[in-house]
Amino acid sequence: MASIVQRGNSYNVVYLYDAEDGKRKQKWESFKTLTDAKRRKSEVEYRQQMGNMVIPNCKTVEDLMREYVAIYGKSTWSLSMYSSTNALMDHYILPLIGSMKLSDITARVLEKYYMQLLQTPAVRKVTDRKYTKKKTEYVTAGTVKRVHNVLRSAFHQAVKWELMEKNPAIYATVPKPEVHEREIWDAETLFHALEVCEDERLKLAINLAFACSMRVGEILGLTWDCVDISPESIRAGKAFVYINKELQRVSKTALSVLDKKDVLRVFPDTSEANKTILVLKKPKTATSTRKVFLPKTVAEMLVQWKLSQDFTKEAVGGEYNDYDLVVASAFGTPVENSRITALFKELIETNGLPKVVFHSLRHSSITYKLKLNGGDIKAVQGDSGHAVASMVTDQYSHILDDDRRTNAALIEEAFYRGKNLVPGEGNAGQEKGAPAEQQQSTLDPELLAKILSNPEMAALINALAKSLN
Numbered sequence: 001m002a003s004i005v006q007r008g009n010s011y012n013v014v015y016l017y018d019a020e021d022g023k024r025k026q027k028w029e030s031f032k033t034l035t036d037a038k039r040r041k042s043e044v045e046y047r048q049q050m051g052n053m054v055i056p057n058c059k060t061v062e063d064l065m066r067e068y069v070a071i072y073g074k075s076t077w078s079l080s081m082y083s084s085t086n087a088l089m090d091h092y093i094l095p096l097i098g099s100m101k102l103s104d105i106t107a108r109v110l111e112k113y114y115m116q117l118l119q120t121p122a123v124r125k126v127t128d129r130k131y132t133k134k135k136t137e138y139v140t141a142g143t144v145k146r147v148h149n150v151l152r153s154a155f156h157q158a159v160k161w162e163l164m165e166k167n168p169a170i171y172a173t174v175p176k177p178e179v180h181e182r183e184i185w186d187a188e189t190l191f192h193a194l195e196v197c198e199d200e201r202l203k204l205a206i207n208l209a210f211a212c213s214m215r216v217g218e219i220l221g222l223t224w225d226c227v228d229i230s231p232e233s234i235r236a237g238k239a240f241v242y243i244n245k246e247l248q249r250v251s252k253t254a255l256s257v258l259d260k261k262d263v264l265r266v267f268p269d270t271s272e273a274n275k276t277i278l279v280l281k282k283p284k285t286a287t288s289t290r291k292v293f294l295p296k297t298v299a300e301m302l303v304q305w306k307l308s309q310d311f312t313k314e315a316v317g318g319e320y321n322d323y324d325l326v327v328a329s330a331f332g333t334p335v336e337n338s339r340i341t342a343l344f345k346e347l348i349e350t351n352g353l354p355k356v357v358f359h360s361l362r363h364s365s366i367t368y369k370l371k372l373n374g375g376d377i378k379a380v381q382g383d384s385g386h387a388v389a390s391m392v393t394d395q396y397s398h399i400l401d402d403d404r405r406t407n408a409a410l411i412e413e414a415f416y417r418g419k420n421l422v423p424g425e426g427n428a429g430q431e432k433g434a435p436a437e438q439q440q441s442t443l444d445p446e447l448l449a450k451i452l453s454n455p456e457m458a459a460l461i462n463a464l465a466k467s468l469n
Contacts, residue, residue, distance in 0.1 A: 042075035
């Protein structure tokens with residue numbers, strides 16, 4: 001067996017091995033992060049259990065994928081990642097290229113395989129009760145991209161394990177998925193939907209998604225101990241929700257294999273025949289754990305919701321299952337994503353609203369926050385829980401483009417309009433023939449103050465000033 005010992009800022013994996021002289025010796029391997037150390041510990045223990053020559057005996061893609069899942073996946077992936085990767089492997093990788101030798105895998109072979117995938121019937125997702133409706137007849141370019149990412153990671157491990165000389169997936173061209181513009185509701189549509197919504201539970205979920213940029217799993221996993229709606233906090237504008245978990249339906253197999261990794265609570269199973277079960281788990285990334293401040297109206301809405309829920313608890317008595325969930329059924333049990341999705345779809349169809357998915361409310365939230373704060377990406381990232389700021393800019397660059405167009409209009413209004421500029425003559429920014437004092441006096445002080453209050457504009461003007469020196 002192996003163990004992890006922390007020394008200062010490093011993590012050491014300690015284990016015994018058989019030296020060339022036949023003696024058992026102890027070895028220390030140092031890693032910068034705990035994740036890397038855990039991954040190495042898992043690999044060492046797996047080799048100790050199966051024998052040191054197991055990994056070098058991998059000959060085919062299937063051999064590699066099995067080792068990859070057992071060593072790398074088990075120590076690295078989340079529950080959902082474990083399930084989705086195994087599904088991709090079982091449906092699209094092993095049936096088509098599983099028997100191929102690793103030595104025969106090249107970039108050209110992979111590109112032909114990807115083209116074959118695009119003509120392969122898509123496997124429908126199976127739920128506990130029935131098949132879900134198949135959205136496409138064949139495997140999409142998006143799914144091919146996901147398969148490519150899995151193979152690239154697996155081949156990367158194969159190179160580290162000295163099973164392959166280089167990673168062929170690095171050089172393979174992948175079909176590009178179609179990019180669809182996100183459909184979202186504008187503010188007018190959103191508040192009309194809230195006016196006509198008769199289900200109070202759905203109305204609360206919509207408000208939390210829009211006001212707090214929350215994912216549906218985060219809303220359904222929110223507990224009252226992570227909500228501050230005290231009168232003092234509301235008066236001071238400091239009411240908040242602390243997002244540190246999510247409700248998710250996961251595979252029972254993944255739950256067992258990963259030893260309930262990151263799971264905080266497993267809810268009672270409704271049927272032993274089910275292949276999945278509801279859990280309350282930690283968010284998928286560290287940045288998803290965050291505090292989001294509540295608008296006063298939404299905070300007061302939560303106050304009323306809490307009073308109503310307390311009344312229900314008293315009325316139901318011992319039949320109420322108190323899991324401390326904010327969004328719960330009449331008997332305290334979790335409300336599933338599928339239920340919110342069905343209610344939201346019914347709201348749209350009944351009232352003739354533009355068709356969007358519930359997750360679009362989060363995009364509406366981020367869109368309006370970017371517009372209202374003048375493109376303050378870090379502030380929005382703090383609310384949305386995106387891992388890096390570039391994820392916000394990549395997905396919402398069109399909004400930032402709007403702000404940049406506004407910046408150009410402000411510069412035009414403040415500095416250039418009516419100035420009859422002559423490049424290369426006199427001081428930049430002066431009217432032809434007009435003294436500098438007269439030029440400066442034409443600037444609108446209020447407009448200039450507005451411009452300088454925007455950090456992005458201030459940086460732009462500073463850069464412009466340096467270029468003119």
